[in-house]
Amino acid sequence: MIEITFLGSGGGRFITITQFRSTGGFHIKASRNVYVDPGPGALVRSWRYKLDPRKLDAIFVSHRHVDHCNDLEVMVEAMTGGALKKRGTLIASKSVVYGDETHTPAISKYHIDVLESVHTPEPGNKIAIGEEEFLITPSQHSDPTTIGFRMKTAYGDISYIPDTAYFDGLVEWHDGARLLIAAITRPRDMGIPYHLSTDDAVEMLK
Template sequence: MRLTFLGTGSAMPTGTRMQSGYLLETGGNRLLVDCGSGVLHALARTEIGYEAVDTVLLSHHHLDHVSDLDVLLKARWLAGETALTVAGPPGTSQLVRDLLSVHDYMEGRLDLTLRDLDEGTFELAGFDGAAFETRHSMQCFAYRLAVGDGPTITLGGDSEAFTDLVEFADGSAVLVHDCSFPDDVDVSNHPTPSALGRTLAEADAEVGRVYLSHLYPHTEGRHEEMLDSLGEQYDGDVRFAEDGVTITVGAR
């Protein structure tokens, strides 16, 4: 499976990181997870472009995860690709309908399939998925995604660090986890590296590589410091996610 980091930033632009967006590919299966500001441009830079991605899975409805969704709707219509599936937590169908009501000239131009998911298993765009609710300021889902017996990738969404979320990712080859701020920022709904390191160490789970994402400007120039802080608690393979990087994921 291939994972491309389209956007590893947050609601506060840095000039170098787009807002949240991840592209998963395996065989002919393609899935866009989250669609924040700048993700459409990042997707256009990939080999397949936005024309070949007909399914979007949203972790939650904060602006930095959905703000390019209506832009994607229009771009696909202009490109002649009118079929699109959008799935996510409860309220996703209404979110898309509300966007279309604001941009009413787009109503009826797309062949939309809208799905509101609950916690538990689902199938989407050829992927076997599972959803788990995180600890955030609005309902947000983390997702485990795989195809058949292939490797599993867990995208943790926005969340505080807690052991149940890491244990949800047990057996994953890759866990992408929120690490929005360094330790000296007093924050809720997102973790600092020391909190995340402690949680990774305490969880009854084995994961492969951990990628830190959803990075606020406060983290710029402080990556080594943050990795050192996390590493005082957890000795696994942890790296910072970077926009535009594609990794090939094998078995854990």
């Protein structure tokens, strides 16, 4: 059995600073516990919903924007028992680990050093976490290193499409997944650059 708990489906700068919709990301409980995009509120909401962050095995961060990575370091501290035990896996975009032209890294060397493994993969790379395999998928976002995933499980594939523009090939990367989780920012014809709208979602579903 696999359980997915959403700790906040909000995103974008204005929702993030108002918290009209929480921005904590989501938790996957499969053969291992994986946290995806720990934005602001990830730690607090994990405890609120009785998801002990000390039991995490891996964290996935799609890109460096604060609504996706704000709570990364504190979740790493929880996963590593207060940074006292070297354990856990981080799968993250290059911008999260190394920073870019406009952002510092989202994680310090101190926190990297307490992790058992750190991956900054390219689309097409595969990473095993327990019995599940993560196929890294591409995005086209203002952070050009943004990545998503297709998680292969015994119950079918779970796909995650983070912030991205709609592009040729997006459907092929996720076609046939049993469950599709996608960041949809605006309704209908109100789309903004580098993000999906509900119109894009309809086209994907077709």
